[in-house]
Amino acid sequence: MDRRRFLISAALPCLAPRAAxxxxxxxxxxxxxxxxxxxxxRKIKCKLCPRECSIDDQERGYCGVRENRGGKYYSLVYAxxxxxxRDPIEKKPLFHFAPGSMAFSVATAGCNVNCKMCQNWExxxxxxxxxxxxxxxxxxLASLAGQSQSSSIAYTxxxxxxxxxxVLDAAEAGRxxxxxxxxxxxxxxxxxxxxxLCKRVDAIKIDLKxxxxxxxxxxxxxxxxxxxxxxxxxxxxxxWNEIVYLVIPTLNDSDEQFKGLAxxxxxxxxxxxxxxxTRFHPEYLLKNLPDTxxxxxxxxxxxxxxxxxxxxxxxxxxxxxxxxxxxxKCRRVVVExxxxxxxxxxxxxxxxxxxxxxxxxxxxxxxxA
Amino acid sequence: xPPGATRRDLFRLCLGxxxxxxxxxxxxxxxxxxxxxxxxRPSGGALDSARLAGLLDRAVQAVYECDSPLExxxxxxxPNEVVGLKVNCLAGRGGASTNPVLVxxxxxxxxxAGIPDxxxxxxxxxxxxxxxxxxxxxxxxxxxxxxxxxxxGYESELAIFGSVGSLISKxxxxxxxxxxxxxxxxxxxxxxxxxxxxxxxxxxxxxNKYHTNAGDPYVADVNMLPPIREKVRLHICDAIxxxxxxxxxxxxxxxxxxxxxxxxxxxxxxxYTGWRIIEEQRAAKGLPTLQAAxxxxxxxxxxxxxxxxxxxxxxxxxxxxxx
Numbered sequence: 001m002d003r004r005r006f007l008i009s010a011a012l013p014c015l016a017p018r019a020a021x022x023x024x025x026x027x028x029x030x031x032x033x034x035x036x037x038x039x040x041x042r043k044i045k046c047k048l049c050p051r052e053c054s055i056d057d058q059e060r061g062y063c064g065v066r067e068n069r070g071g072k073y074y075s076l077v078y079a080x081x082x083x084x085x086r087d088p089i090e091k092k093p094l095f096h097f098a099p100g101s102m103a104f105s106v107a108t109a110g111c112n113v114n115c116k117m118c119q120n121w122e123x124x125x126x127x128x129x130x131x132x133x134x135x136x137x138x139x140x141l142a143s144l145a146g147q148s149q150s151s152s153i154a155y156t157x158x159x160x161x162x163x164x165x166x167v168l169d170a171a172e173a174g175r176x177x178x179x180x181x182x183x184x185x186x187x188x189x190x191x192x193x194x195x196x197l198c199k200r201v202d203a204i205k206i207d208l209k210x211x212x213x214x215x216x217x218x219x220x221x222x223x224x225x226x227x228x229x230x231x232x233x234x235x236x237x238x239x240w241n242e243i244v245y246l247v248i249p250t251l252n253d254s255d256e257q258f259k260g261l262a263x264x265x266x267x268x269x270x271x272x273x274x275x276x277x278t279r280f281h282p283e284y285l286l287k288n289l290p291d292t293x294x295x296x297x298x299x300x301x302x303x304x305x306x307x308x309x310x311x312x313x314x315x316x317x318x319x320x321x322x323x324x325x326x327x328x329k330c331r332r333v334v335v336e337x338x339x340x341x342x343x344x345x346x347x348x349x350x351x352x353x354x355x356x357x358x359x360x361x362x363x364x365x366x367x368x369a
Numbered sequence: 370x371p372p373g374a375t376r377r378d379l380f381r382l383c384l385g386x387x388x389x390x391x392x393x394x395x396x397x398x399x400x401x402x403x404x405x406x407x408x409x410r411p412s413g414g415a416l417d418s419a420r421l422a423g424l425l426d427r428a429v430q431a432v433y434e435c436d437s438p439l440e441x442x443x444x445x446x447x448p449n450e451v452v453g454l455k456v457n458c459l460a461g462r463g464g465a466s467t468n469p470v471l472v473x474x475x476x477x478x479x480x481x482a483g484i485p486d487x488x489x490x491x492x493x494x495x496x497x498x499x500x501x502x503x504x505x506x507x508x509x510x511x512x513x514x515x516x517x518x519x520x521x522g523y524e525s526e527l528a529i530f531g532s533v534g535s536l537i538s539k540x541x542x543x544x545x546x547x548x549x550x551x552x553x554x555x556x557x558x559x560x561x562x563x564x565x566x567x568x569x570x571x572x573x574x575x576x577n578k579y580h581t582n583a584g585d586p587y588v589a590d591v592n593m594l595p596p597i598r599e600k601v602r603l604h605i606c607d608a609i610x611x612x613x614x615x616x617x618x619x620x621x622x623x624x625x626x627x628x629x630x631x632x633x634x635x636x637x638x639x640x641y642t643g644w645r646i647i648e649e650q651r652a653a654k655g656l657p658t659l660q661a662a663x664x665x666x667x668x669x670x671x672x673x674x675x676x677x678x679x680x681x682x683x684x685x686x687x688x689x690x691x692x
Contacts, residue, residue: 062580125578
């Protein structure tokens with residue numbers, strides 16, 4: 001026996017278990033996409049998001065996860081999970097949705113915008129083949145979420161719009177298993193897929209990046225108007241919705257933007273939609289900016305409060321009093337939070353325990369202190 | 370400064386004014402060589418490899434203004450350097466991809482110039498793209514390496530310039546000392562044309578993010594990323610059967626026999642020249658200009674501006690040479 005044969009024979013037992021597992025194959029992640037139009041010369045037009053990419057054969061859309069193959073459009077990220085964690089629902093953040101519960105949170109690669117402040121750019125701005133992933137079909141996901149003692153599945157970290165085929169199927173599997181489904185999105189999606197989504201999920205949190213088309217163009221590479229339309233549609237469809245606004249020093253922190261945003265919410269959605277002003281940390285392409293000063297967040301909240309919004313929060317500042325929910329009538333704390341934990345809960349069947357004022361939200365499934 | 374530029378960009382920009390970049394010197398005339406041979410692909414069939422090698426020699430010799438082709442090839446890289454050949458294979462086999470016969474000819478000339486096979490790397494975005502374009506990756510008996518970016522991986526630190534932030538292929542950053550770009554002359558349905566500058570979208574992890582606004586300023590910005598800007602030494606554009614419409618996919622009905630190689634050390638001058646050739650063909654076929662088609666390749670002018678200075682798009686500074 002020569003040295004090579006000896007080494008091979010010695011190594012085989014170590015390799016055997018791996019060899020027995022099915023080799024990961026790209027094919028299992030690929031399904032025909034929904035929401036597209038075929039065009040002449042094997043081109044297609046994507047109808048998933050307002051960008052409406054026109055895509056040649058063998059090319060991908062802006063999101064990097066949907067590909068034209070011979071005039072047929074495919075999602076490359078069906079069940080291709082690159083991240084799965086059990087998170088408090090408060091981390092999404094969703095504050096009026098089953099507080100204290102856990103969300104089994106999953107992501108794939110890809111995104112249909114390119115925010116310069118993205119915290120998850122390693123996955124959101126990558127192509128699927130650049131990220132290690134696990135094949136997790138819908139029923140397996142529902143089973144894993146149940147095993148983890150989570151009460152919901154959260155489609156998050158990257159933009160769920162770009163893996164909508166999987167979200168729609170997984171949400172059905174989740175519901176069949178008694179789980180709720182929540183989507184964390186930038187809201188840059190066309191109406192038809194949005195309506196499909198609204199039929200299957202229980203809450204949608206929208207990251208509204210700014211109240212400024214200029215910001216959307218320069219910092220997000222997207223558009224504001226379609227996102228506002230999305231939020232209004234979600235509200236009309238009766239799906240629970242909260243809005244997060246990441247406040248970035250010098251870029252979207254003017255009084256005019258805060259006031260314009262608060263007025264739009266009150267007029268178009270009503271005063272009861274929770275609005276979270278969250279603190280920016282330097283990331284990705286905006287490492288040259290500082291953390292958001294807490295007084296800036298407090299100024300934003302004061303403006304939104306003054307415009308008449310009932311539930312305005314400050315986020316990413318653990319221990320800040322504005323993490324808690326206050327009854328808009330008696331001003332007592334009804335849900336007290338410390339970071340992602342619930343430290344006190346004073347709601348009874350969705351009403352303030354002190355003055356019986358109804359507090360809007362989805363309180364069923366709340367696991368409180 | 371472009372929007373989103375950082376203090377580091379400013380610093381680099383200031384330095385850039387004093388550095389001589391490989392391939393092009395600010396203010397100097399840029400030579401673009403168009404080497405033609407109507408018999409290189411007789412009857413539109415297979416390439417005549419001997420004639421193509423001759424065409425290649427004429428092109429490179431004229432770029433470097435040397436007395437012999439070998440002398441010119443020796444100017445591109447030293448024998449101890451690893452030379453990367455960046456091909457464009459996206460369109461697959463048949464056309465609109467860099468022809469493997471051209472790549473073979475370049476490899477042969479590099480060998481003759483003293484570059485050993487082990488120091489030659491042919492690369493593009495994906496290993497599968499190379500195979501689909503007809504490169505016999507697995508069956509080669511020599512030691513030339515064929516790498517997709519999926520083989521070599523990407524750097525983990527972002528490279529940033531202007532509007533782009535990308536992870537660069539390790540083939541560029543860690544494997545190659547010098548790069549010869551071998552793009553294809555063709556129309557592009559979003560950014561107008563794709564040749565020398567656009568070819569380096571195949572060196573980054575997120576090219577899909579940079580096609581908006583007809584690739585402006587992204588194409589120019591990607592070429593400013595230091596490993597790309599510093600390592601590319603020559604561009605030889607495959608214009609044997611260019612495509613004036615329907616690109617970047619291969620659409621044979623819009624390809625025509627131009628039977629040429631276009632070579633330059635200045636990617637901007639090469640792209641400007643190639644763009645004009647495509648516009649002439651479009652006009653001859655009754656098609657609108659790329660501007661009228663709303664995809665004028667304005668990124669070419671951007672690459673020549675004061676923030677980039679990757680070359681010149683000024684016709685008065687482009688010395689067009691027929692060889």
